[in-house]
Amino acid sequence: MTNTDVVIVGAGPTGLFCAHQLGIIGLKCEIVDNLDKIGGQCIELYPDKPIYDIPAIPECTGEELTKNLIDQIKPFNFNFHLNERVQEIKNENNNWILKTSKGKEFSSPNIVIAGGVGSFEPRKFPSKSCEKFEGKSVLYSIKDKSIFKNKSVVIFGGGDSALDWAIELSKDSKVTLIHRRDEFRGAQASVEKVKELQKNNKLEVITKYSIKDVKGDKSLESVEIKDESGKSKNLKTDYVLGFFGLIMQLGPILEWGLNIDKKTIPVNTESFETNKKGIFAIGDICSYPGKLKLILSGFHEGALAARGCFKYARPDEKYKFEFTTSSKSVKDRLGVKE
Numbered sequence: 112m113t114n115t116d117v118v119i120v121g122a123g124p125t126g127l128f129c130a131h132q133l134g135i136i137g138l139k140c141e142i143v144d145n146l147d148k149i150g151g152q153c154i155e156l157y158p159d160k161p162i163y164d165i166p167a168i169p170e171c172t173g174e175e176l177t178k179n180l181i182d183q184i185k186p187f188n189f190n191f192h193l194n195e196r197v198q199e200i201k202n203e204n205n206n207w208i209l210k211t212s213k214g215k216e217f218s219s220p221n222i223v224i225a226g227g228v229g230s231f232e233p234r235k236f237p238s239k240s241c242e243k244f245e246g247k248s249v250l251y252s253i254k255d256k257s258i259f260k261n262k263s264v265v266i267f268g269g270g271d272s273a274l275d276w277a278i279e280l281s282k283d284s285k286v287t288l289i290h291r292r293d294e295f296r297g298a299q300a301s302v303e304k305v306k307e308l309q310k311n312n313k314l315e316v317i318t319k320y321s322i323k324d325v326k327g328d329k330s331l332e333s334v335e336i337k338d339e340s341g342k343s344k345n346l347k348t349d350y351v352l353g354f355f356g357l358i359m360q361l362g363p364i365l366e367w368g369l370n371i372d373k374k375t376i377p378v379n380t381e382s383f384e385t386n387k388k389g390i391f392a393i394g395d396i397c398s399y400p401g402k403l404k405l406i407l408s409g410f411h412e413g414a415l416a417a418r419g420c421f422k423y424a425r426p427d428e429k430y431k432f433e434f435t436t437s438s439k440s441v442k443d444r445l446g447v448k449e
């Protein structure tokens with residue numbers, strides 16, 4: 112069990128800046144995100160797109176913004192727990208106990224929910240038998256491409272991820288790309304590259320087919336695919352990969368006893384606290400009159416929520432407002448030498 116002052120649920124831009132605000136007022140935090148990377152929507156949905164409305168930054172991409180937010184909190188050495196969804200929370204003696212999908216536990220007087228539009232989850236294969244091999248030989252994301260070397264891989268999907276991975280893995284693996292339509296949705300250059308590889312027998316493409324089932328006893332042996340008429344065939348394979356995009360769902364947050372209004376959490380605008388003492392909500396997930404779903408609003412909300420956390424984390428101290436330009440304690444916390 113890790114004890115801390117605040118657990119931040121969500122490592123999107125809002126959660127990251129809130130961590131900064133906690134750091135400069137001297138609080139510790141742990142940051143948990145369901146994704147395998149830091150940055151929320153900015154990194155998952157639009158890493159290369161330019162953003163034009165971050166104060167004092169005329170233009171930056173989603174990836175650049177994320178990198179700068181991470182750099183800004185580096186001095187505090189906060190821990191990130193990625194690939195983990197905060198699953199359950201319960202209150203024990205005025206402390207919140209949080210449990211993640213991997214069984215990790217935290218104890219903290221404060222939770223800041225910066226969960227955006229919810230946790231991003233991959234769209235999965237409908238076949239029940241896929242669950243048996245999920246995470247081993249049936250995968251929806253790739254963490255280590257070396258496992259596919261000299262193996263046969265069947266990839267399902269028609270968008271950029273499916274095409275990009277088919278191209279990449281065809282260098283060292285026997286790849287079959289399967290799509291339920293004739294036309295691919297991905298970037299034209301990738302579609303052309305796939306066609307070229309297909310022509311040179313570097314990968315196989317099967318269209319108008321979808322997955323029916325996977326087969327195997329202890330390990331995966333083959334995948335059964337079917338066409339629109341239901342006619343099926345079996346392909347021997349070591350791995351089956353599915354790239355059908357992401358779905359966003361509030362998921363477990365809905366079960367934490369918080370007031371919910373149209374998939375958002377109502378908060379007060381003084382400290383962004385919810386109906387539960389010590390639970391704050393900021394960024395896209397919170398709602399209040401006049402709420403703008405913009406990154407800049409999330410920054411402001413995170414600053415006030417951090418001050419709200421202070422009173423529960425340090426009940427015997429009075430929060431003292433200071434400017435970062437002139438505060439010695441802030442400079443000490445940032446490791447600034449004068």
Ligand SMILES: Cc1cc2nc3c(=O)[nH]c(=O)nc-3n(C[C@H](O)[C@H](O)[C@H](O)COP(=O)(O)OP(=O)(O)OC[C@H]3O[C@@H](n4cnc5c(N)ncnc54)[C@H](O)[C@@H]3O)c2cc1C
Nearest residue numbers: 121123124125145151152196197226227229230394395406
């Ligand atoms: C294409 C596009 C363009 C945009 N352009 C702009 C723009 O130009 N300017 C602007 O201001 N805004 C823009 N936005 C909106 C902006 O990206 C969002 O307002 C911002 O990302 C919200 O930040 P957030 O930190 O609240 O949530 P998010 O960025 O959604 O991050 C939330 C994180 O919480 C995680 N999470 C959720 N539930 C759990 C759980 N139970 N356990 C663990 N982790 C969890 C998710 O995995 C996610 O990583 C754009 C959005 C899109 C889609």
